Amino acid sequence: MAQEQIRIPQATARRLPLYYRFLNNLHSQGKQRVSSAELSEAVKVDSATIRRDFSYFGALGKKGYGYNVNYLLGFFRKTLDQDELTKVALIGVGNLGTAFLNYNFLKNNNTKIEIGFDVDETKVGTSIGDVPIYHMDQLKEKLVEEGISVAILTVPAPVAQIITDQLIEADIKGLLNFTPARLNVPPSIRVHHIDLAVELQSFVYFLKHYPSNEKEDTI
Amino acid sequence: MAQEQIRIPQATARRLPLYYRFLNNLHSQGKQRVSSAELSEAVKVDSATIRRDFSYFGALGKKGYGYNVNYLLGFFRKTLDQDELTKVALIGVGNLGTAFLNYNFLKNNNTKIEIGFDVDETKVGTSIGDVPIYHMDQLKEKLVEEGISVAILTVPAPVAQIITDQLIEADIKGLLNFTPARLNVPPSIRVHHIDLAVELQSFVYFLKHYPSNEKEDTI
DNA sequence: GTGACTTTGTGATATAGTTAACAAAAAAAC
DNA sequence: GTTTTTTTGTTAACTATATCACAAAGTCAC
Numbered sequence: 001m002a003q004e005q006i007r008i009p010q011a012t013a014r015r016l017p018l019y020y021r022f023l024n025n026l027h028s029q030g031k032q033r034v035s036s037a038e039l040s041e042a043v044k045v046d047s048a049t050i051r052r053d054f055s056y057f058g059a060l061g062k063k064g065y066g067y068n069v070n071y072l073l074g075f076f077r078k079t080l081d082q083d084e085l086t087k088v089a090l091i092g093v094g095n096l097g098t099a100f101l102n103y104n105f106l107k108n109n110n111t112k113i114e115i116g117f118d119v120d121e122t123k124v125g126t127s128i129g130d131v132p133i134y135h136m137d138q139l140k141e142k143l144v145e146e147g148i149s150v151a152i153l154t155v156p157a158p159v160a161q162i163i164t165d166q167l168i169e170a171d172i173k174g175l176l177n178f179t180p181a182r183l184n185v186p187p188s189i190r191v192h193h194i195d196l197a198v199e200l201q202s203f204v205y206f207l208k209h210y211p212s213n214e215k216e217d218t219i
Numbered sequence: 220m221a222q223e224q225i226r227i228p229q230a231t232a233r234r235l236p237l238y239y240r241f242l243n244n245l246h247s248q249g250k251q252r253v254s255s256a257e258l259s260e261a262v263k264v265d266s267a268t269i270r271r272d273f274s275y276f277g278a279l280g281k282k283g284y285g286y287n288v289n290y291l292l293g294f295f296r297k298t299l300d301q302d303e304l305t306k307v308a309l310i311g312v313g314n315l316g317t318a319f320l321n322y323n324f325l326k327n328n329n330t331k332i333e334i335g336f337d338v339d340e341t342k343v344g345t346s347i348g349d350v351p352i353y354h355m356d357q358l359k360e361k362l363v364e365e366g367i368s369v370a371i372l373t374v375p376a377p378v379a380q381i382i383t384d385q386l387i388e389a390d391i392k393g394l395l396n397f398t399p400a401r402l403n404v405p406p407s408i409r410v411h412h413i414d415l416a417v418e419l420q421s422f423v424y425f426l427k428h429y430p431s432n433e434k435e436d437t438i
Numbered sequence: 439g440t441g442a443c444t445t446t447g448t449g450a451t452a453t454a455g456t457t458a459a460c461a462a463a464a465a466a467a468c
Numbered sequence: 469g470t471t472t473t474t475t476t477g478t479t480a481a482c483t484a485t486a487t488c489a490c491a492a493a494g495t496c497a498c
Contacts, residue, residue, distance in 0.1 A: 011455055013428070017420035021399065035475065044401045048457050055477055063476040064464035086423045095318035102314045103415070111419050150423065174426045176419065180240065182263045190429075192422050194413070196322070200330050200395065201236035203411050204305045204369065207393045209232070210409075230485055254445065266445095267487050274447055282446040283494040 008056040015053055018043055020076045026069050035066035082110045087148045091163060092155030093118040093133055096178060100152060101128040113152070115142060136163070140170040149173040157181045227275040234272060237262055239295045245288050254285035301329045308367045310382060311374030312337040312352055315397060319371060320347040332371070334361060355382070359389040368392040376400045 022042050026034055036054075040047035054060050054067070060075060061067040077083065090097050090113050097116065105111050116133040118124060124135045134142055143149075151172055155163055160181035167175060174190045177183055180198075185191055241261050245253055255273075259266035273279045273286070279294060280286040296302065309316050309332050316335065324330050335352040337343060343354045353361055362368075370391050374382055379400035386394060393409045396402055399417075404410055 007429075009455070010425075010429075013424055014417075014421045016424065017417045018414070020420075021417075022401075037475080042401065046457065048459095049455085051475090051477065052456080059477070061476055062464065063462070064466085064474050066475065080420065080424060081427060088419070095321045096315075099314035099318045100415075105416050105419055109416065109420065111423055150426065152419075174422060176422055182241075182261065190422075190426055192418070192425075194415075194418060195237070196319075196413075197324050197328065198233075198236045198240075199411070199413060200307070200324055200371075201239075201299070201328065202233045203393060203395055203409075204330055205232055205235065205299060206229075206411075207369065207409055208300060210226075210229075228484070256445080265487065267489090268485085270445090270447065271486080278447070280446055281494065282492070283444045283496085285445065 008053075012053045012056060015043075015045060016076065016080055018045075019050070019053070020073075020080055020082075023069060023073045023076065027073055031069050033066045034069055034072075036061075038066075080110065084110060086111045086150060087114040087146060088112065089114065089143060089146075089148045089151045090116040090131070091136075091139070091151055091153050091167070093120070093123050093128065094154060094156075097152075097154040098128060100154065101131050104129055104131070111150075114146060114148060117142075136166075139163075139166050143167075143170040143172070150176070152176045152178065154178045227272075231272045231275060234262075234264060235295065235299055237264075238269070238272070239292075239299055239301075242288060242292045242295065246292055250288050252285045253288055253291075255280075257285075299329065303329060305330045305369060306333040306365060306367045307331065308333065308362060308365075308370045309335040309350070310355075310358070310370055310372050310386070312339070312342050312347065313373060313375075316371075316373040317347060319373065320350050323348055323350070330369075333365060333367060336361075355385075358382075358385050362386075362389040362391070369395070371395045371397065373397045 019039070022039065023034075025042075036047040036050045039045075039050055043050075051061075054072075057075065057079065060072060088111055090100055093101065093116050097118075101113060101116060104113055113131050116128065116131050117136050117139055118133055119136045121135075123133045126133050143151075149172055151167055151174070153160060153163070153167075153175055157179045160177070160179040161183060164175065164183045164185060168185060168189065172189065175183065175185065175192075177191055177193045178196065180195055182193065183191055238258070241258065242253075244261075255266040255269045258264075258269055262269075270280075273291075276294065276298065279291060307330055309319055312320065312335050316337075320332060320335060323332055332350050335347065335350050336355050336358055337352055338355045340354075342352050345352055362370075368391055370386055370393070372379060372382070372386075372394055376398045379396070379398040380402060383394065383402045383404060387404060387408065391408065394402065394404065394411075396410055396412045397415065399414055401412065402410055
């Protein structure tokens with residue numbers, strides 16, 4: 001089902017969900033058309049960058065007019081596989097994990113946390129925000145059973161690698177790592193690190209050492 | 220007190236806290252020396268990139284030997300202002316906010332969440348993880364009183380801009396925004412966006428459309 | 439002390455990402 | 469229907485980042 005696409009730059013790919021969300025907002029406000037300049041104001045991305053990003057997918061706009069919101073939205077829905085649901089597992093139901101469960105992402109969205117895991121017996125067997133929590137012992141068994149190949153890792157740092165090894169065993173494809181550990185995985189598995197302590201520290205570094213001018217946001 | 224430094228690339232600056240943390244680990248393991256190759260293995264950053272990063276600060280290593288862990292650690296401690304504490308406010312004590320409060324960053328770290336704000340009367344007046352929670356009405360008053368100029372924003376998206384306007388009033392300098400909203404701020408204020416829904420969505424997009432090869436991590 | 443080995447620091451190069459600027463096309467005004 | 473205005477799509481230039489590859493300077497073994 002994955003449509004073959006000319007490879008777009010990663011920086012562009014990272015902005016697509018953002019565009020999609022704001023187009024949704026515009027749509028529900030009843031807007032029919034939007035220019036790259038307007039969109040730029042909303043998402044805080046240079047308008048030339050937006051036009052460039054869109055152009056990787058062909059000529060989506062019309063000169064002198066802008067972009068048709070509905071058309072663009074439909075196009076991105078397909079491109080971002082918004083009709084196909086990706087099931088995600090959450091490993092580690094601590095404070096951060098619980099935040100994710102309560103948040104859950106299925107709003108205008110194509111991802112859903114289907115299952116959670118923890119070692120805490122008081123959590124095992126319960127549900128948080130509709131998501132059932134299982135014991136970590138059942139990790140492999142349940143992931144295979146449910147056919148889940150994406151995991152969010154929110155466990156304590158010291159056990160991060162051990163659990164990662166189990167996830168590899170369970171044939172996971174992608175791992176969104178919120179622990180401070182840098183994980184060892186085979187090259188076939190994609191890992192993104194989101195390191196909140198590093199984010200805060202480097203942010204403070206920027207504040208002290210760089211004159212701020214609203215540039216260089218994360219995401 | 221801010222030492223005047225030749226401007227280093229932002230990409231390098233973002234990696235510094237990471238290096239610092241792993242050097243700390245090595246130090247507490249009793250390691251005396253480390254090569255860029257070893258460090259590369261640990262932090263998953265190319266060894267040439269590490270050497271280049273370090274070289275912006277001068278010749279910190281020794282050929283044929285590597286880097287002295289203690290020396291490097293001391294150097295980065297100064298560079299990252301680890302002796303100077305930056306006080307941070309947390310705005311919005313929901314699930315994610317609570318996760319931050321319980322996490323708190325002051326481990327080997329130069330940042331501390333000093334104060335929290337929420338509108339929920341059951342939370343106001345309590346403390347979470349040692350951090351007192353005040354009502355949002357006291358935002359400006361308390362921030363000015365405590366001399367806090369960095370805030371973490373974990374409020375619901377619809378009120379993000381309103382509260383941001385209050386933070387601007389309170390003369391904030393930096394804002395780490397965890398809401399999906401793209402905030403309007405004057406150019407003198409630095410904003411970093413960390414958009415968890417976008418992270419997850421773009422991650423899933425990468426998984427489907429790009430052959431994974433362990434590259435291009437988010438910090 | 440000598441030769442083999444290690445590892446840095448950095449020029450050169452490659453790769454990626456952003457932005458200015460503008461012709462071309464269409465829309466809007468009249 | 470003509471002119472003015474708007475706005476795209478893209479070429480070209482620029483800026484940033486990552487990586488290769490290697491001389492230079494040391495360490496290490498004996």
